Amino acid sequence: MADLGGRRSASAPRRRSPGLRPRAWCCSFAAAPQSPDCRSSVHHNINPAKLPPKPPYVGSFYNSPSPSSKLGLGIIDPRRIYSPGRVSPIDSDAPLDPLPEIADSVSVVTATAESEPELPDPAPKERSLAPPMVERRDCGGSREKSLDLRLSVKGTDGRCLVMELDSKVLSRSSSFFAAMVLDSSRKISDAMEDCRGIEVGGVEDMEVFRATIELMYEKDPMRWLMKVGVSRAIDILEVSSSIMFERGVTSCLRYIEAVPWSENEEEKLKNLFARSTFEETISQDVLARLCPRGWRSSGDLSVQLIQSVTNGTSSNARKEMQSLVNGLLCKSSVYQKDPAGLNKESLYSICHSCLNSLVELFEEASDSVPIDHETMTRERKPLIERVSKQVENLNWLLEILINNQMAEDFVGLWADQEDLMRMHEQASPMVRYELSRISATVFIALGKGKLQCRSDVRSGIFHGWFAPMLMDFGWLQRCSKGLDVRMLEESMGQALLTLPLKQQQSLFEEWFRCFAGSGTECPNLSRAFQVWWRRSFVRSIEVRN
Secondary structure (H helix, E strand, O other): OEOOOOOEOOOOOOOOOOOOOOOOOEEEOOOOOOOOOOOOEEEEEOOHHHOOOOOOOOOOOOOOOOOOOOOOOOOOOOOOOOOOOOOOOOOOOOOOOOOOOOOOOOOOOOOOOOOOOOOOOOOHHHOOOOOOOOOOOEOOEOOOOOOOEEEEEEEOOOOEEEEEEOHHHHHHHOHHHHHHHHHHHHOOOHHHHHHEEEEEEEEOOHHHHHHHHHHOOOOOHHHHHHHHOHHHHHHHHHHHHHOOOHHHHHHHHHHHHHOOOOHHHHHHHHHHHHHOOOOHHHHHHHHHHHOOOOOOOHHHHHHHHHHHHHOOOOHHHHHHHHHHHHHHHOOOOOOOOOOOOOOHHHHHHHHHHHHHHHHHHHHHHOOOOOOOHHHHHHOOOOHHHHHHHHHHHHHHHHHHHHHOOOOHHHHHHHHOOHHHHHHHHHOOHHHHHHHHHHHHHHHHHHHOOOOOOOHHHHHHHHHHHHHHHHHHHHHHHHOOOOOOHHHHHHHHHHHHOOOOHHHHHHHHHHHHHHHHHHHHHOOOOHHHHHHHHHHHHHHHHHHHO
16 A cells, blocks of 8 residues: 555555556646655746747636647546546446545645546555556657656746656656756655655746656657647746756757747747847757847848839839838837838949939930930830830839938039930820929929928029929829829929029019910919919018008
8 A cells, every 4th residue: 555655665565567667747726735754855946038938728627638648647536636626436346445534635726627537556454655657668768767856847927737747758858847856866765765855946837847757758859849839839948948958958949040030929028038048059040030140120121122122124013112101211110120220322323323314315315326226126115105114113212211210412412414405395295294293303402391401402493303393293183193284283283482583583473474375284372372473562562662
């Protein structure tokens, strides 16, 4: 007959069922039994800050065996003890001797799982309350192991987890537990070798701690981690590091590095690496995914992406990539910006490249250069489509420059395009109106106050591109391509009013003649004209008087 401590009397040697083999470890969510015999225990506290936080308690845990454990739980007796609230008849076996009184010595904190069926022993008097042994392959091989150590884990919430383990496997896996096992062995006699125990307190997440112990017995840890997932593997990694379970740390890092992460899992992993230190040789691959080293700034990379978009040949793809880059560069973007920002010289270099391509296309349209048939064969798209592509690139670049307060130089650059102004008069209206789309973007930015340029620069824009705008306005109305024509009219008038009054008079006279002859084919600047008139004549007379 065996008492609660698992000791066997000399007169009644323990008999093992021939169909069962030793189990490597077992556990129960129950308080450690208060055995009347001597039991040595070593108590250690683990800092709660080093362990992952406890997840919220989910559902009822009663009568539910561990879902992932293949090791089995302790079997108390053929007359099974069930969880509170469970009603089940006692197995009908041969008459048994009375069991020891255990009601006062075992307090269940969480319900134990239902015991596994077992074969009846030939001699009922030799039954033991200790869990029978079943076959289990541990990480060291297929040798049978005896459960010679009881590990009691106490949580911060008052729960207790009791596991019967193989001390050799535990010591071989963790140097933290190896010291505890050695200390417990020194405090007991050889006769009590099978009832020694150790204790760990202050554990926040009991399930993660139990899973970490279970990982010690897994022959294929990578496959086991694949079942629990990345988030739980991060928790197990932290516990493995705190108990110095090196094989667990290595396995978790290898698994985590090899699978995709969600943003929450990535943030969780960053927080772990911020408060824990891992050996660089085994963590360098994970660190390479968390924080790239030796990479260029985001500003340089953004310029490279912009260059790729402007060189693209697919219209739909370029529009999609433009939206993507705009989202990355937007001030309200959730992505962290490089403090250095975009490189102004690099952006203007792309602008010059697009302007040079636009000049070449207009030279081709005016037949001022010989036609290269090889180039025409290679460039199969119509001329108007190629012109439209470069205009879209320049308008997009101007939008980026405006958002980054770097667009003032573009106004002067566009005002100096004398070749394009000259070829505008000679080109077909179907082609030349594309240039006025760039002028429209500049006029709108000036009229809304997004660009603060010198007076001579603003005068140069109106001197060079005001007359072409009056000619192309009808085409802009019919082929707006997203341009707000009413906003263009309002902004042109506001920008024109920023010039000296004498220049305003010259430009308004030119507009008046055009509007009188073309009507709606010309922008309506009547409101700005009235403001100019009042400033020039009505109020100036009042000032003189």
